[in-house]
Amino acid sequence: MKYLIANWKMYGEASQVRTWISDVSKVNAQANASLHVVLCPSNVFLSEAKRYAAKLPYVSLGAQDCHFEKHGAYTGDISAAMLKNAGADYIILGHSERRSLHFETSEIIANKCRAAVKASTIPIVCVGESKSERDAGHALQCVQKQLTESLTGVKGELIIAYEPVWAIGSGQTPMLEEITAMHQFIKTLCVEMQLTRDSATCVVYGGSVNATNAASIMALPEVDGALIGSASISSESFCAIIEATRSVTPSDAKYMASRA
Ligand code: PGA
Numbered sequence: 001m002k003y004l005i006a007n008w009k010m011y012g013e014a015s016q017v018r019t020w021i022s023d024v025s026k027v028n029a030q031a032n033a034s035l036h037v038v039l040c041p042s043n044v045f046l047s048e049a050k051r052y053a054a055k056l057p058y059v060s061l062g063a064q065d066c067h068f069e070k071h072g073a074y075t076g077d078i079s080a081a082m083l084k085n086a087g088a089d090y091i092i093l094g095h096s097e098r099r100s101l102h103f104e105t106s107e108i109i110a111n112k113c114r115a116a117v118k119a120s121t122i123p124i125v126c127v128g129e130s131k132s133e134r135d136a137g138h139a140l141q142c143v144q145k146q147l148t149e150s151l152t153g154v155k156g157e158l159i160i161a162y163e164p165v166w167a168i169g170s171g172q173t174p175m176l177e178e179i180t181a182m183h184q185f186i187k188t189l190c191v192e193m194q195l196t197r198d199s200a201t202c203v204v205y206g207g208s209v210n211a212t213n214a215a216s217i218m219a220l221p222e223v224d225g226a227l228i229g230s231a232s233i234s235s236e237s238f239c240a241i242i243e244a245t246r247s248v249t250p251s252d253a254k255y256m257a258s259r260a
Contacts, residue, residue, distance in 0.1 A: 002245075004228065006038065008040060011233045012045065028058040037060065038059075038062045042064075046086040050087030062089065065091070084121050093116065093150075094126045109150040110151060124227065127162060134164065144185075158201070159225075160203045166207075171208050179205055180220050203224055206226060
């Protein structure tokens with residue numbers, strides 16, 4: 001079962017949540033629930049989303065960030081436990097927009113990751129090189145550093161999102177061979193870090209995924225799913241991605257039964 005994770009960022013309206021969940025559920029059901037869809041809307045829409053998603057087995061919910069403490073005097077922040085309570089089973093952490101615009105270090109991200117696991121949510125940890133790092137031939141070293149530092153002391157189920165910074169929102173993607181090589185590298189690294197015993201760590205790709213390129217990216221055996229930003233906000237474009245990938249993502253009856 002492959003993941004399709006919708007990162008709405010700071011977009012969307014409350015009125016869109018219901019339509020999005022019902023449209024996406026319908027299309028995913030027609031595709032025999034071949035994808036594990038996770039909607040990560042703004043936190044203010046989570047409770048609303050939980051109400052609609054609870055009735056349907058085809059959409060899970062996630063948040064886009066959390067604080068590393070359970071509670072405290074942190075004005076404006078939200079803990080992982082609070083997000084879990086509002087409906088999030090997943091939390092995106094270390095997105096490049098948070099690393100650059102909110103100056104989040106890998107140490108902060110590791111703290112958040114441990115908090116997310118403790119709150120019984122699954123962290124989706126983002127890593128990825130800049131254009132200059134790739135051009136200089138340092139992509140692997142950059143991802144290795146981010147990964148080891150962002151996962152210090154983290155024990156539990158997690159998803160890694162490989163998101164090259166230069167591919168986010170740019171319309172550019174790495175070549176398929178480059179995606180394969182990086183995902184293999186990340187899976188091997190996770191074994192070396194003893195995060196998983198085999199190469200079972202779930203690694204999804206993110207950065208300019210759309211209905212045109214999704215099928216070829218999702219068909220790669222090393223790619224366990226996609227994290228989608230701009231093409232995830234309207235239900236039409238997200239459903240088009242589900243339709244495009246259904247032939248490369250066989251259904252999983254066990255998952256269906258577990259959500260029923
Ligand atoms: P994009 O964003 O799909 O718009 O490139 C991906 C992301 O930032 O997670």
